[in-house]
Amino acid sequence: MTTPRATYRLQFHAGFGFKDATVVAPYLARLGVSHVYASPYLKARPGSTHGYDITDHLALNPELGTEDDFASMVAAFKANGLGQILDFVPNHMGVGGADNPLWLDVLEWGPQSDYAGWFDIDWDPDRRYLKDKLLVPFLGDQYGSELKGGKLQVKFDEQDGSLAVWAYDSHKLPICPLQYDVVLGHDDPELDRLSDFFSDLPQWRPQMAERAATLKSELARAAGSHPSVREALDASIAALNSDWRALDALIQQQSWRIAYFGVAGDDINYRRFFNINDLAGIRMELPAVFRHAHGRIIPMIEDGTIDGLRIDHIDGLLDPKAYIEDLRRATDRPFYLVIEKILAAHEALREDWKVEGTTGYDFTNLVLGVLVNPAAEEAFTATYHDFTGLRTPFSSIVYDCKIRIMDNEMASELNSLGRDAGRVARQNPMTSDFTKTVLQRAIKQIVACFPVYRTYIEFESDSDSADKRDLDWAITQARRRDPALDPSVFKFLHDLLSGRLTAKPKSGFNRTSVLRLAMKLQQYSGPVMAKGLEDTAFYRYNRFIALNEVGGEPERFGLSAGAFHKANTQRARHWPHAMLGTSTHDTKRGEDTRARLAVLADIPEEWARQVQTWSRLLRARRGDVEGNAPPDRNDEYLLYQLLVGSWPVEMLASTDAEGLKTYGERIKATLEKSMREGKLHSNWSSPDAAYEDAMQSFARDALDPNRDSFLASFLPFVQKVARLGAENSLAQAVLKLTVPGMPDLYQGSEMWDLSLVDPDNRRPVDYDVRRQALGAMEPGLRESPAETLAGLRDNWQDGRVKLAVTTMLLRLRAEHPALFGDGGYEPLTIVGERSEQAIGFLRTHEEAKLLVLVSRYPGLRDGGIGWEGTAASLPDGDWVDLFSRRRYQGGNVALEEVFALLPVAVLVRS
Incomplete structure (x- = not known):
């Protein structure tokens, strides 16, 4: 397996395509990364700025370039010694519009579609008007208003002969061929003939879709060859579009129900990515879906086009572990694999998951935490309370926000869980009196109290100890929140969610239905946590917004050096190649924005x-x-x-x-x-x-x-x-590039990244500035690094000092891949009055050794305050600082001397 030394994230979109990446490749190679980490570039909805709304897993996004452009980009990467990691989306596809053929087929044929089971659709919901129908909540106003206002119109596609209702000329809603006779009518002889044929389609089961395609082709030929046929067809369509009642009657016969977007919260009957209507969940646990969705990327792994995958939103899948195992089995070529998984502070990544680690949100918050002074928490909290008058604990805010999400945007999913829980309860006389309403109320409390995004009960195994711990906590808190509910309801749900309900033979419950419900609830708790915590509570609790970061816990103000070292030691032992990120396309603020705020x-x-x-x-x-x-x-x-x-x-x-x-x-x-x-x-x-x-x-x-x-x-x-924040930024960059793990640079962040939440963090990057800056500084960094870095430090505002430190460490990583990839980690002792204001550690691998020292809390030393005799205890040997070229011997070395050039030092054993 080719394990990356360091990656560089590129965001592909219409303004930055394959040709642009080709041009950037030589610069990235000179910078010192080993791999490009590409955002999704399979075919997505037109105008997509992120690529997560995939519409065709087998094609490239044409807005990014042609197949030849892609081949040229891959060739340029390889010519410059760069591999490639691809961001892949297994959880959902982009729907709506007119671009996803699988979705359009489901709309056309409903439950009879070959792809009806590919999407996570409930064809038999409580809302009986949606039985065997798919809700399509894409209207900007009430259905009746938009219908009467002419915003819904039947159109004929002269290329393939199909008929569809179009909403706003952008959302295609295919008309089932079984109802084509309503549109074609019987006034024209040819249309009359075809109407009869379309009406006869039920006799062609199970080849109805194939027969319909043939008839559509005939209709296209007839309309294209005979003006009288086209005139009659256009007249029929015009009459239908001018009579909203007739159009409504036709729409009512379809396998879809177009509706106002606000209806989704109550009535949605397909699983979404969080609460986003135009991102529909797919059932990746089905072998056919898995084969199709990976039909392009697995060959790209096998032919060496890509060396690894970053899996988006792993918690959205029904069975993440099984998906990972399916991925590993899909190809004989080993590949690098990391997953987007947000871990709570007490949560560890499952060791039986065959991945290299997470995508690094845990590190994002770890490295920020060690730069935030915990001693300021009381004063900071008092300022927030006094200024705003708000004193609600963060945990209460999160609870309230999760309840709000379940009461509104994700109420329909909760309703379905309550219904299914009631069906399971009725399988056994001992629980048959638990009503849907009572169970739904209890489920809402449990999910609101969940301390993690989800648990991981599987079809083949029950909960593990971590799941049991989190379930016990959630159930206990839920009972306290709603003491009026009979405790036996919570006992039933606890047994169901843990797998104990069917652990013994003759339980009276169907094991498959019990586990499926438990797994469905797991898919629900993650989005509720994400929407309630990250997308609501983080925007309400403004005590210190630097801490309001994806994967962060804003109530935890700062981190001790001991906790930082412990986390790095565990990563070195269990996940030495996990991705380390400090800025991403999803972070609430750029890495240097957070580092600057830490000064406060x-x-x-x-x-x-x-x-x-x-x-x-x-x-x-x-x-x-x-x-x-x-x-x-x-x-x-x-x-x-x-x-x-x-x-x-x-x-x-x-x-x-x-x-x-x-x-x-x-x-x-x-x-x-x-x-x-x-x-x-x-x-x-x-x-x-x-x-x-x-x-x-x-x-x-x-x-x-x-x-x-x-x-x-x-x-x-x-x-x-x-000015002080720049010191924190350099400390943050050095830590990311030297602790155990594989560092990722988000596009442009090799210089100052003072971005805000998206779309601000996806602004264009000026690579000419970076290319020129790197070229200008390279001779100086080789020949007189101390003098060059001193000049860059004095002109820190232009960001070149961060670029210099970054490229020097990336090149050091290239010289010592085993040290950084597999080296051990030991905390370094720092003694003296200001010992808490610096941290250090030793990396070792066989004979190679590396010492890293960084300062923190720069505001405590501002105004001429020195280090007061504080020193670092260096191991025996001769050491050379990568930046200053100053030499040191083992023993205590004054930090005043170590940090004379920069607030960071990286000492290599000479």
């Missing part, structure tokens, strides 16, 4: 004073001295953190109107998303324009160059925080 924990009192000053300045200008007018204090507090964390380095010295305008647009988009995701004052389905306008107006006032009292107060503070 060094200076909590100064931060508190600044926030009060800024609020007085901005609210006084608006005539709101008491601070009662919108936006509320919580959103205002968020704004100040966003500004401090993402303030562009080019605007630190001075501001200009154009720069403020461009930056203001980024802040505007971020605030809009924050308000709507938080779902307190606004939301996506029914935005509160008045409140949003008040928030946006407040932000515009802050960035108004003509009313600069705020900026005059803000700039000196952010200048200081940005």
Whole structure:
């Protein structure tokens, strides 16, 4: 297996395709990565900016280039010594529109479609009007209004002879050929003949679809060859489109039910990716689905086009472990495999999963945590409480948000689980009185109290000890939350979810239905956690937004050096090749935004004073001295953190109107998303324009160059925080590139990454700037690194110092692959008054040794405060610093000397 030394994530979309990646390849090779880590590039919905809405697993996305363009890109990667890791999506496909042939076939034929079982569709839901129908919730307004308003129209496809209802000219809803006679009519002899043939289709079972395709071809030929036929067809379609009642009658006969998007929360009958209507879950546990979905990527692994996979949203699958095993069996060629799995602080990745590790969200929060000063928690919390008046514990916020998601956006899925639980309960007289309503109520409490995204009971095995621990916790908390429910209901669900319900023979329950329900509930708890925690609670609890990161726990303020070392030691032992990420396409803030914000924990009192000053300045200008007018204090507090964390380095010295305008647009988009995701004052389905306008107006006032009292107060503070934040950024980069694991660089983050939540973190990257900067610094880094780095340090604002440190460490990794890939890890002893302000460790592999030292909490040493005699205890031997070329002997070495050049040091055994 080719294990990557380091990867570089590229985001493919229409503005950055295969040709662009071909051009970038030489730069990435010079930078020092071993593999390109590509976002999904199989065919997706037109205009996709992320590629996760795949519509055809067997084709490339034409918006990215041709097959020849792709081949040229792969050749360029190989010519530059670069392998490739592909981000793959097994959980769902893009639906809606007119681009997914599998979905369109299901819409056309309903349960009779060859692909009806490929999508996770409930054809027999409680909503009886949806029996044997698929809900299609893509309308922007009520069905009747859109129908009467002419937004739904029948159209004829002259190429293949098919008929479909189109919504807004964008969503194709095929008409079942069994009802073509309604459209074709009987006025024209040829159309009359074809109408009869279409009506006769039931006699062609099980070849109905094949016969229908033949008849469609005949219809296309007739309409194309005979003007009278086409005129009659057009007239019939026009008459139908002009009579909304007749069109409604035709629609009612279809195997789909087009509806207002807001109906989905209550009535959706297909599994989605979270609550996104146009991403439909597929049943990857079915062998036919697995073979089809991997029909292109497995050959790409076998022929060496790609060396590995990153599996998106592994928790969405019915049986993640079985899927991983199927992947491994699908090819004889070993390949690198990591999974997107978000772990709770107490949760470990399953050791029997045949993967190299996770995609690194655990590391994202680990490395940030060690840079946040825990001593500031009390002061930081007091500032938040005093400024906002909010004192609700974060755990209570998460619980409330999960309940809200289940009551609204994901109510239909909960209803189905309650129904299925009732069906299982009725299999045994001892539980037959547990009604759907009671079971659904209990399930909601259990899911709301779940401490992890999901458990992993399987068809072939019951819960393991970790699952039992988390289930016990959830059931106990759920009983406390709803003591009015009979405890026996929770006992029944506990036995069901743990597999104990059918553990003994003659239990009275059908084992398959019990385990299927348990596994379905596991698929539900993950999306509820994601939507409730990441996409709601994280936008409500603004105590310290640097901690509100995917996979993070905002209530955990900072991390001790001991906890950091323990996590790295465990990774070295169990997952030495796991991916280490600090920025991704999904992170809430860029890595350097978080690193800069971490400085606030060094200076909590100064931060508190600044926030009060800024609020007085901005609210006084608006005539709101008491601070009662919108936006509320919580959103205002968020704004100040966003500004401090993402303030562009080019605007630190001075501001200009154009720069403020461009930056203001980024802040505007971020605030809009924050308000709507938080779902307190606004939301996506029914935005509160008045409140949003008040928030946006407040932000515009802050960035108004003509009313600069705020900026005059803000700039000196952010200048200081940005300077100190750069030290944290270098520490973060060095740790990622030296601890056990395989580091990933998100596109552009080799220089400052001060991005905000998507789409801000997917802005174009200027590779010309990076290419030129790397080329200019290379001679100096070879011949006089200390002098070169000193110059880059003094001009830290341009980001070249981070680029220099990154490329030097990537090249060191290339020189010592075994040391970094399989080397051990030992904490380094640091002694002295400021010992908690630095961390260090030793990596060893056979004779190769490496020492890493980084400083932290730079705000505690600002203003000329030194290290007060603090020293690191180096092992015996001769050591050379990669950056300064300074030599050291074993024993205590003063950190004042070690960090004289940079706030980081990497010592190699000479």
